[in-house]
Amino acid sequence: MKKTYDVAIAGAGVAGCLIARNIAKAGYSVAVLEKCKREAMGHDWWDTVEARVFEETEVPPPPPDEIKGAFNFLLYSPLSCVNISANMPPTHLNLDRKSLAKRMIDLAEEAGADLFFNTTVLGPLMEEEMVAGVRYSRGEERGEIAAKISVDASGMDGILRSAVPEKFGFANKLRKDETILAYREIREDLTNGKGKSILVLGKYDGVQWVSRDTPGLVDINVCILASYPGGDPRKILNEIIEQEGGIGDKVVRGGKGGRIPLRNSFDSFVAPGLVIVGDAASMPNPLNGSGISSSMRAAKFASAAMTTALKAGKNDVASLWQYNVDYKLNQDCKYINLYVLQKYIFAEERIYLDKIMKSGAFEIDWDMENKLAPKDNLKKLPGFLKLIRYPRFFLRLLKTLYLSDAAGRHVKKYPKQFDADEFEKWRAGLESILRKIPFNQK
Ligand SMILES: Cc1cc2nc3c(=O)[nH]c(=O)nc-3n(C[C@H](O)[C@H](O)[C@H](O)COP(=O)(O)OP(=O)(O)OC[C@H]3O[C@@H](n4cnc5c(N)ncnc54)[C@H](O)[C@@H]3O)c2cc1C
Structure with a gap:
């Protein structure tokens, strides 16, 4: 690993990879440090993404085998079935997250970015109030990368953001009532597709669904607000399985949880030498927790502002500000x-x-x-x-x-x-x- 890059990015999720692709394409050196193994990247399930975001961000559209059928739910309030169908519109696609993750990594590498897996960013290299690079660990190795601009694309961890003064316009930590706990399993459907697909809104201060839209499979997802008293998404998922019936015992895919930020995005996404993006900047849809589309849009705006700043040899707040303006005016409003x-x-x-x-x-x-x-x-x-x-x-x-x-x-x-x-x-x-x-x- 080189000791100096124009840009160092923490996290190789959709946001980190897209910025890496764009910055490398513009001719600057980029290192992406990712704590997970390459094979572990992407969730083992399908996520809903806005179809138009690919064209907007110049990412090739998903190939047919990445796309799964749409969700068609019967809607429930926390108290009862409201007898309304919530069908996924054609503006949205359900995408295989393993496949999408691999495509984004390939795009970044093909453009010339250096990706380092099994490499954990420990925090920023601070020079007074400026982020001058990142500190990392890789097995026994401890090292530093100096970078003109560092990017926090580390998702919920917010590993750089959490060590930089909040006065720049973001919070170091999220409260429990700003965080969703999610848990998802895909099991065998024992009803031959005849069972119900339901979407429950507002129960446990969150969203739960059972989808039988993919033939032979049942996709069960539980999202609850972390502040919900005594809430355990895995336990709730088991209760839903019991209650709905017609669901096999074996977990075929998923069987994993995660956290999603559920607040309005921060007031600013830049500090001297630092850009924050995606989940690290609390950018998911505040009503349903979908964050892939907004992360990709943010990555596009961030890399445009970073390229202009790098060209001018600058990395201060004013030089990176256009990223804030573009995101606030196009998505956050x-x-x-x-x-x-x-x-x-x-x-x-x-x-x-x-x-x-x-x-x-x-x-x-x-x-x-x-x-x-x-x-x-x-x-x-x-x-x-x-x-x-x-x-x-x-x-x-x-x-x-x-x-x-x-x-x-x-x-x-x-x-x-x-x-x-x-x-x-x-x-x-x-x-x-x-x-x-x-x-x-x-
Ligand atoms: C159960 C669940 C279901 C979801 N469903 C949807 C959906 O249907 N549609 C949708 O749009 N969104 C969905 N989301 C949210 C979506 O996954 C995120 O909004 C999106 O992935 C954000 O992208 P990102 O690049 O900002 O962060 P991430 O995809 O989280 O990537 C961050 C990366 O940083 C790495 N990292 C973390 N800390 C460090 C560190 N210290 N050093 C190095 N690397 C680090 C992580 O390993 C990870 O690879 C879901 C999330 C969950 C948990």
Whole structure:
């Protein structure tokens, strides 16, 4: 391993690999350090990804054998079946994560990035408040790589972010109520596809599903908020198996858990010499935890800003700021809407959650962030009108929708250039909107 690179990246997930590909293509040297073995990369299941993100990020579209059938669920509130079908729209694809992970790694290597597996980043090399590279371990070896820009693409670990002063606009650690615990198993379907595929929203402050859409298999996923009292996703999965029936004993794929950040993305993703991206920057969809599409978009924006900064021989906050602007204006202005809804929904009384879902006031699907504009809400007016008979709840819901829209508009006013005072003012403005979300304690 060389001792100096233009860019050092912690983590070879989708975000790390895409930045590595783009930076190497632009002619700069890149090292990607990944703690896992090459063969262990990617989850042993299928994940839902926006189809258009491949074209947007210039990644070849998924080959047919990477794509699995869509999900078609019968929707449940925490209390009952709401008799609505939640079918995955053609805008989304279910992709084999092992295959996607391998393709992203190949892309980075083919572009000329150096990837080092079994290599754990221990933390940043700090020079005062600037990140000047990374420290790593590889078996018995301990070493350092000096880099003009280091990238934290280490997912939930946030190994670089957690050691850099928070004043730059992010948190070192996530709270329990900002973290989802997920556990997933794929087993044999004993019902010949005749059993139900269900999606339960809001129970255990999370999402659970049983999908029998892939012939012969049942895909069971349990996501719960880490702050849910006594919640153990594996135990809940076993209860669901018992309750649904028609599911074989043997785990065919998956059988693994993970953590997903479930908060709004940080106020800034850059510090001197540092860029944070993907799960490390809390970028998943705040309502369902999907983070591949947003991580890929962020990687595209981050690498464009990094290339400009490297060309100018700079790595300060102002030189990397365009990444913040692009992500906030293109992705976060929609996800913040979902974040406001999520904060309210998790705290609202379950009986009203049941009523919201039955009313038809929301189109609950994988593309919700694009269906929340006031004009879309107008279309759902008949659904809303059904809720008027619960006035106090109805007012809370209206307030939440107003705040969700206000938060989206505020994110669009993100400072176009770095100015410390402007940035602080913007942060305070967002904070004051979020504080007004009904039941929000934070
Ligand atoms: C059960 C489950 C189901 C999910 N389903 C979906 C879905 O259907 N759709 C979707 O879009 N998203 C889904 N997600 C979320 C999605 O996996 C992430 O949002 C996405 O992978 C984020 O990409 P990333 O590159 O930021 O991080 P990751 O993919 O997490 O990659 C981070 C990499 O960094 C490595 N790393 C960590 N620490 C270190 C260190 N100290 N040194 C070196 N390497 C390190 C890790 O080993 C990992 O390879 C799911 C997550 C889970 C857990």
